[in-house]
Amino acid sequence: MPPGKYGMQEEWEKEDQQITMDFLLPTGIFLKFPVSRNDTIKSIKKMVWKNARSEALYSALDDPDGYVFTCINQTAEREELEEESRRLSDVRPFMCVLKLVAREGDRVEKLTNTQISQLIGKGLHEFEAQKNHEVNEFRTKMRTFCEEKAQERESLPWQQWMEFSFPCELEPCCAPPESSSVKPKNSKKIFIQIKFESCQVSCRSESYIHTYIFSCLRNGQNPHLTMIHHSTIVKYQEEQSKVCSQVSKSGSLSRPPPLPLKKVRGRLSLTLLFSSFTGTKKYCFFLVVQAGLFHGSELLCKVVTTSEVTVCSEPLWDQKLEFDINVADLPRMSRLCFALYAVIEKAKKPRGTKKKNKKAMTGKDCPIAWVNTMVFDYKDQLKTGEFLLSTWPSVPDDKSDLLNPMGTVEKNPNIDSAAGLLIRFPNIRPHPLYYPPLDKVLTPPKYILNPPVVFIYGQRKILFPCLKKIQKFKIIDNKNSTEFFEDEKELLWKLRTEVRDRYPESLSKLLLITKWNKREDVVQMVSLLRHWPDLPAISALELLDYSFPDPAVRSFTIRCLKKLSDDELLQYLIQLVQVLKYESYLDCDLTTFLLERALSNRRIGHFLFWHLRSEIHVASVSLRFGLILEAYCRGDIHHIKLLTKQVNEALGKMKALSDIVKSGSQKMTVDDLKLCIRQESYLDALSDLYSPLNPSIFLADICVEKCRFMDSKMKPLWLMYLNPSLQGDMMGIIFKNGDDLRQDMLTLQMIQLMENLWKTEGLDLRMIPYGCLSTGNKMGLIEVVKNSDTIANIQRNSSNSAATAAFNKDALLNWLKSKNPEDKLEQAIEEFTLSCAGYCVATYVLGIGDRHNDNIMIRETGQLFHIDFGHFLGNFKRKLGINRERVPFILTYDFVHVIQQGRTNNSEKFERFREYCERAYKILCRNGTLFVNLFTMMKAAGLPELTSFKDIQYLKDSLALGKSEDEALKNFKVKFNEALRESWKTKVNWMMHSLAKDNRP
Known part of the structure; x- marks a missing residue:
């Protein structure tokens, strides 16, 4: 019998390199022989064919390339081992069994899918298993977008291709002096040596490429080099058109003429049917659900609370919840927030109870869970019918924090352990109701502001021939607070056109005082925004907060952010990835913007990948981040190999080394660590890779003698590398396993930003914002400052x-x-x-x-x-x-x-x-x-x-x-x-x- 789950894990950790494997052939023949843990799948396949020659039905086997190994992996899923360069120790099948099966379908497509799944840490079959129209349409749209970007990149002139692949890193400095026609005598020329390595250009050697470039330059031509052959990019337009045709026939994409919301009468309501709840019955308590309707951080109407029901496995309410807002006044990004909490029954104080126990006997509302959902779906349609919402556990400080409008609108994927709420939206009309498109909303306002405007501010009557007076009351310059008095709000709203023309950077203040539960005000604000002048990109960052969810606002913000240079975008990339969590739908302007910039600059793509990949384990963003990672990989197929070397090989081995060092089974010494690293599989995985901390730095050979682990609680690994570009000098990285490095990343980012601001003002304070990168759940890398x-x-x-x-x-x-x-x-x-x-x-x-x-x-x-x-x-x-x-x-x-x-x-x-x-x-x-x-x-x-x-x-x-x-x-x-x-x-x-x-x- 093959070893069990834990026995198999121990088998992989043994120093003995030989493992006996069972092989099942498609001819029905069973083979069994030892292989090395460090053998690749390709070499193992050769051994299978060599051993099968002496077996029956060998002649029935076709060419080896027509077959692929399958196994049961560590997550108990069937996996096809399409990437045959992987080692057996990296595959780690659940049991010592490999099955050989005939290949089916497009091999290149399957290989790409396998590589992407392994790289992002999430199987693409999980996206398909969602059976979610929004997920499917987002994947289709993003795949088209990213592959078009890849094709555009293929036709770039060689200079632009070099800028994409090897973007320059420039130190911030003071503004350069005005250009002069006279060159200084001590001016220096910069020579850049370029070496093309292992380019997949058929029949074109390195010498040929150099000859071609200089020949073009001599003739005054622009050399165009297709450095990477894009035969691996799959064209699927026909498949996409078939899918769209099928969806259109089913009615998912076809939309009946929208009924204007302003003609719909009645208030928003829904019915809470029941909840699935698996709580403790140690105490006697009742369950209550609280519901609030939000637009960003603004509560649109009074919170609604259900009646109390006795706790049981499926508490039944069947209660109608009506909100004090008309359906016609619903903002496009209306969000329903639910909270489930328990009301513990107050127990009578028994005789002799001490005063210190009095607080425990009085009872208290106990928060249990929360969940959010949008009122309109991703197609702008008002939701109808039943929805089962699996909740997220919640432990806020007090009852006022029960609702969590800042939280995700995704349902908890762990449905087995999460409480669920079943709600039903009513069918207001026999046909679906859609929020009107922007061209219907952007109607010219019916009012005209004719100066002078007289307004009552407090008890004073103020004449406003211009907006300068508003400065006197420090409304526009109120930087330390976003809170306004009611008369200040009224003043700002009345003078909104003047604010746009004279103080455009105060847009956030105007958005905060907009009455999003009043349709007329929303129409006027969106119309005003259409002609709002672009803001500086740095000022526009504020509008990505969850307090500003309106699509027109976010579209305007991205329009402003497009002015960011690549270096500036990298400076703020951590924050831009985080605010993706505020987006209510998968397809949004911010996602498209980040993918577009990442596919135009590989350095941006590198860090976008890592900022997303490091949080793929977080359930609330796993789907969104996984989909964006898939789209990026399809847009830059050739980056997959470099990233795989970092993720699955180098970091995988670092994690294994860290686990060995931290295990309490035996006292680990530095010499033991060096012995582990000297193994062939570790040396290969830890050498010859681009640093995740800086993709411009190549980590050549790991210097085993200089490696150690540090004397602290988490036993970080101290790994040193030879850097050929530094003429024998060394550089090091620290691998931490057990600490969340995201706060260190944020702090160092701020220190880097401070240094940039100081240098721009001509002040160089010699800061050292060393590299730091979170790579996973409480894992990450830190640059060694030599x-x-x-x-x-x-x-x-x-x-x-x-x-x-x-x-x-x-x-x-x-x-x-x-x-x-x-x-x-x-x-x-x-x-x-x-x-x-x-x-x-x-x-x-x-x-x-x-x-x-x-x-x-x-x-x-x-x-x-x-x-x-x-x-x-x-x-x-x-x-x-x-x-x-x-x-x-x-x-x-x-x-x-x-x-x-x-x-x-x-x-x-x-x-x-x-x-x-x-x-x-x-x-x-x-x-x-x-x-x-x-x-x-x-x-x-x-x-x-x-x-x-x-x-x-x-x-x-x-x-x-x-x-x-x-x-x-x-x-x-x-x-x-x-x-x-x-x-x-x-x-x-x-x-x-x-x-x-x-x-x-």
Whole structure:
């Protein structure tokens, strides 16, 4: 008998390379022989044919290419092993059995589907199993779109093809001087050496390509090179037309003439039938459902609550819920939000009960689950009929947070463990009702605003010959708050045309006060938006928040975002991926925009892939992200091979190594780790790949002798590589398994953005925003910053006691002196001064917590930098209810000692450092709205310290939004002096940290 599930897993982990496999041939012959775990499927097939020659019915077998192995994989699914370059150890069949079957269908198509499934971590059959018209139509549309982009790329001139495949990375700098016809004498020419490797161009060698290029250039022609042959792209237009024809016949795509909603009378209502609930019966309680109708974050009408029913396996309501809004006034993006909660029956207090138990006996409403659904479907049709909504578990703090309008409209796929709500939308008319298309909505407004306008503001009568007066009341400049008084709302709405013409960047404020439950106002707002001038792309980011769901608004936003350069888009890509979670339908402008840019720049495509792939395990976005990943892969077939090397081979082996290191079965040493890496399968998988952290960097040979695992809780792997482009120099990556790196990614992104803003203003503070990438569920990679050490190590090595090490103010300066000879020391101190200023400002603005001497590092060149950003936005570390971090940012006297070059009276150097800090802070304050917008967009990420607007209040305060520059700078000077005055508290905290680390078992 083959080994069972767990036995098979152990079999794959054995050092013995031989595994006995069973082979079932299509002729009915059974073969059994040993194979190596490192053998490829192709080599195993050759062995099968060699062994089958001596068996009966061998002549009945056709050519080997006509057959494919199948197996049962680790997820208990039948898998065809179309990609024969895979090793058996990578396939890991559930049992030691491979079945040979004749190939059916289009081999290229099946191979591509298999590669995409393995790469994105989600089988394409799961999409087909949905039997969902929206999913099918989205796949068809995106496949057409992406493959058309691929064909366009094939016809690009060679220069543009090179720009797509190898986009340039340029450092941000100050604006260049005006062009001059006279070239400076010291101008330098840049030569770029290009090498074409393993191009799939039939009958064209590398020398031929070079000859062809230079021949074209000599003749003044544009060389056109088809570097990659697109024979693997499947043309399926005929199949698509057949599907569309069938769908049209079934009535799914054909639409009867829409009945205008404004002619429909009556209020929106639905019937809650019953719920499937598998809760505990330990306590006696009742179930209640709460329902609210939202447009973005705005509640359109009063929340409706059902009657209480006794808990049972299928609680029955059969109750009609009517909302205080007319069907004719429903916004296009109306969203129904449901919450299921329990009302625990109050128990009588028995005699002798102590007061401390009184709270437990009074009972409380207990939230159970939530679910959202759209009122209109993806075809603009008002929903009718029954819908079973599988809910998401919910544990909000209080009853006011039961409804979750920011949450997904996807149903919970884990239907076996989730409570379900069965609802029924009524048939208002015998024919389907559709929301009118935009050309019907965009009718000219019937009103005309003729200045002057007289308006009552409070108790004052104000004449508005122009909108300048509105500035007097700070309505437009209200940066720190989006809350308005009713008279302010009325004023803004009455002067909306003037706002468009004079203050277009205040669009978000106008959208927030629009009455989306009043059809006339919606028509006027959408009509106004049609002629709204384009906003700067950075300002438009705010409109991607879930508070602005209207399709016209989101379409306008994407129109503005198209102005982003590739570098700017990469800067904000993390947020753009996160706000995909706010989209109500699969097909949206944001998805198309991201795919289009990703298929025009492979660097963007690389990071879009990883930001989506890292969250494919999240049930609420697994379908959406999986579909976008599939579309991207079909648009860039040849990127699949490079990404597969990273995902399935390199990261797969890193995960296996990490699991071995972290397993408690035996004490793992560094030598044991090196022994594992030296195995052929590990060496092949971990070498010769492009770095996921930076696709421009090629990781050649892994240097086994330099690899190790770090001495911390999660045992991160420290892997070093030779980089041929750096003439023998090495570079390293850290693989973390068990930590969520998304907060570190966000913090480092903000530090990178700060550095870009400073450099644009001519201030280079020598920051080190090292690479960090989340690659999966609590997994990720971090760039190794070479030639650096922690402050804790530097202090420990210069002191005999952990208790006194933190108070040795000469340790840092002596360490820099040892690494920098006399002629380089001054430059190292300057690097320290600049970087220390940058990180003081950055950590203060972002509210970085848990700052001890083990997560602040220094390079040998003098640059100081921070690592490990597990706490931010003012979430400082506490011990026994006491705040351990009592300073706004870290500025200790040993830092000042280095800045002053070891001389206590060197106040000139310190004042220059203070000026760096103040200048850097003022630059950030001027761009404060951008940081707030980016953090607001990240609420969808589900980071524990960033879930609501309350969490962002720290950022608004630190950036002094709503205050003048002088007021902001005055406040920062107070914080600066406080950090310097109270730095002794930091040293005590560092001492306690060092003592605790030394006493660890």
